[in-house]
Amino acid sequence: MFRVRYPVFFLKRAVLAELARARVGYAGQMRPALRSLSLLGAAACACGWAWLELRRRRRHLSLCLKYCLDPQRGFMLPVATALPEPFAAWERIALDLPALNRSARLRAAVDRAEPVDPLAVAALGPSEQRRAYVLFAAIAHSYVNGGSVPWAKLDSASATASPAVASSAPMPELPAQLAAPWRAVCAELGVPCVFIATGMDLWNAAPLGWWQQPTVRNFRQSISMSGCRSETGFHAVRHVLGRCSLGRCFLGRCLLE
Numbered sequence: 253m254f255r256v257r258y259p260v261f262f263l264k265r266a267v268l269a270e271l272a273r274a275r276v277g278y279a280g281q282m283r284p285a286l287r288s289l290s291l292l293g294a295a296a297c298a299c300g301w302a303w304l305e306l307r308r309r310r311r312h313l314s315l316c317l318k319y320c321l322d323p324q325r326g327f328m329l330p331v332a333t334a335l336p337e338p339f340a341a342w343e344r345i346a347l348d349l350p351a352l353n354r355s356a357r358l359r360a361a362v363d364r365a366e367p368v369d370p371l372a373v374a375a376l377g378p379s380e381q382r383r384a385y386v387l388f389a390a391i392a393h394s395y396v397n398g399g400s401v402p403w404a405k406l407d408s409a410s411a412t413a414s415p416a417v418a419s420s421a422p423m424p425e426l427p428a429q430l431a432a433p434w435r436a437v438c439a440e441l442g443v444p445c446v447f448i449a450t451g452m453d454l455w456n457a458a459p460l461g462w463w464q465q466p467t468v469r470n471f472r473q474s475i476s477m478s479g480c481r482s483e484t485g486f487h488a489v490r491h492v493l494g495r496c497s498l499g500r501c502f503l504g505r506c507l508l509e
Contacts, residue, residue: 331455332383333474338372339384341365346387350479353398362395367429373436381437382455383474388434389447390456390475392426398477453487 335343345352345361352358376384426434438445458472471488 328454329382330379331386331457331474332377332380333458335376335380335383335387336372338368339387342368342387342391345391346475349390349394349475349477353394353401353477354403356399358391358394358398362391362430363427365429368433370432370436373433376437376440381440382451384433384437385441385443386451386456386475388430388437389445389451390477392430392434392445393447394477395426395430396424401478403478456487 342365345358345365349358352361373384435445443451456474458474471484473484473487476483
């Protein structure tokens with residue numbers, strides 16, 4: 253019995269060892285193929301994801317171009333912080349607009365201002381045109397209706413408050429040095445010669461620092477007609493709503509369609 257089992261035992265052991273060597277050799281041959289197949293699958297997935305992302309971005313940019321939206325900020329199109337040198341006199345009037353309105357000196361300041369060269373108006377870029385629109389619109393509305401506003405009833409704690417004067421009748425016409433550049437800028441932007449919500453809420457915001465979030469507390473007007481907190485607060489809510497909510501919702505809805 254021992255003599256029979258002994259050769260069988262060694263034969264079985266030799267067969268198992270041979271099978272183990274064959275399995276190791278087969279696995280060694282398959283490892284490079286499996287590695288190449290894995291790399292090929294990963295490359296295919298990366299190419300597919302890149303194609304889908306490129307398609308999404310093209311769709312996003314086409315919608316922004318169609319509806320005049322900024323690719324990053326939605327309805328918040330870039331607006332210049334100041335106009336070139338030919339508009340320096342108007343920039344000074346706009347920055348001092350609350351005090352000029354309260355003291356009834358605005359109309360005299362506008363009447364003394366020099367006309368802007370039409371070539372300088374035509375040379376403005378899109379962001380400068382938005383700044384010019386806000387500037388001339390604020391001055392024009394103040395010029396027409398500033399004299400009939402009861403400035404004495406405004407917040408006396410305003411930093412730009414000046415001694416109030418008696419009210420006067422609205423001015424029915426604008427001087428040519430104010431009306432001409434305003435009409436030219438409005439024609440370039442495709443907006444009417446009146447203060448629209450886009451200009452009041454979205455284009456008339458002072459830039460924020462990179463660390464600041466667009467909130468009601470951080471909102472600052474670039475050009476204010478009264479200088480009071482109620483005017484700033486009124487436009488802050490609609491500015492934050494248009495910047496943070498409407499633009500993203502609109503683009504998200506269009507991308508899903």
